Amino acid sequence: MKNKSLVSITDYTKGEYLSILDTAAEFEKNSYQDLLKGKVVATLFFEPSTRTRLSFESAVNRLGGRVIGFSDANTSSVTKGETLYDTIKVVSNFAELIIMRHPLEGSARYASELSKVPIVNAGDGANQHPTQTLLDLYSIRKTQGTLDNLKICMVGDLKYGRTVHSLLMALSQFGANFYFISPDELKMPKEYKMHLDSLNLHYQESKDINENILDADIIYMTRVQKERFSDPIEYERTKNAYVLKGEMLSGCKNTMRVLHPLPRVNEIDQEVDSGPFAYYFEQTENGVYVRQAIISIILGLK
C-alpha cells in the first residue's frame, strides 16, 4: 500500500483492510508516535467538513507531522478560478501526502492521477469517503470481535447515503447478512442489491424499524434529509418513523452496538446515548487511530 492513493474503498483488498485495522489497533494502544517528524501533510478542503478535517489533523499531529492547507474553498485560490489540476500540481510540490475533500465526484481519482504524492480521499461529493468506511469496519470489529458473518441493520437514507454503500461493499467481502430499513423513496439502489446477489449474500428490506433490529449485531443509522424527498408531506410523514428510541432497543442482543457516521439530527434519541448500545462517539475516536494507520502505511512508515 506504500505510495498508493486511497480514493475508493474498492482500491484496497480485504487483506489490506485488515492490515490497516491491525495497525490502527496499535495506534489505539499508543497514539503518540513521532513517525511523521519533519514531514508535511496537506489538508485541502474544497468544502468545509470540520469533523473530518479535525480528525485527520489530529492524526497527523499525533504522528508528529505538520499540516498545511485550507478548510474552505473561499480561503484558497479556487475562488480566483484556479483549476483543481493547477492546485494539485502545485501542492504536490509542498507536501508528502495530500488529504482532500471536494464537492465534485471523481475529483479524488483525478487528483490521484495528477499528483506526485499519494492522495487520501476525505470525501468526493456523494461518491466515496473510504476512511469513514475503514473506521466503521474498525468499530464493528472492535465491538463484535470479528467482521465475519454479522447481521448488519442499515436504517434511514439508503439511497443517497454513500457511507452505507461503501460499508456494504466492504462488508460483503466478509459474508454479512443485511437488513435494509428505509422509506420507499430512499431504498438501497438496485446495483448494490445485485452485488449482494452475485455473492449469494442474504438481505431483507423493510419499512419498519421495529421489525428487524432484535437479532442485529450492528444498527447503522443515517440521516433522513428533507431535501431528498420529492414530496414534503411524505417527508413529514416518514421522518419520525426512522428515529431510534431507547425503548426500542430492549430485547436487542447485549453485544449489539449502534453506529452513526455523524452529524446526527434527531434520528437517534439522546436517551440512547447513555445506554449500553451507543457507540457513535467512540466511533469518532476510532477514526483518529484509523487515519493514523492509513497515513503511516501509505507513507511507508508502518
Added chain:
Amino acid sequence: MKNNILEVSAIKDGTVIDHIPAGNLFKVISILRLEEIKETITFGTNFQSKKLGKKAIIKLSNVFFKDSDINRISLVAPEAKLNIIKDYKVVEKKIVEVPDEIQGIIKCVNPKCITNHEKIITKFSLVDKKKIQLRCHFCEKITDPSLIEKI
C-alpha cells in the same frame, strides 16, 4: 443507368461500413472523425433494412481502421459490419466489438462529475456488454446507453 449507385460508390481499396442505424450515421461519422479524412468518402442513409428498419452505409477509399478505433462505434452501431476491400474484392469481413474501456467520445451523465467541470478526457469501463452500461472511471456512476451523449 443500371447499378448507378453502386458504380458511383464502388471502391478499389478501402473500407465499407454497413448496418449502421440510420439515426446514428452522423454520430458514427463524428466518432471516427471522418471530417478530417482527405480521401473520398461516400455515404448513404435510410436504406431499408430488415434488422434495423433503416440503415446507413459509409464507403471510404484507401482508409483502413485499427480495431481499437473502429470498435468505438459499437456504442452507437453495435450491429455494424465492415468489409475490407482490396482491388474491388472483399478480402475480409469484420464485426465491431464493444471494448472493455472507452476513452473520450462520451460525456459522463453525472452533472457533479469532475469531468464535466475540468478539461479531462473521460474514461469508462464496460460493466454490462449486452446492455452497454458504462461506469465512469472518475465518479464511478453508471451511464445508461439511452443517455449516452457524445462530447
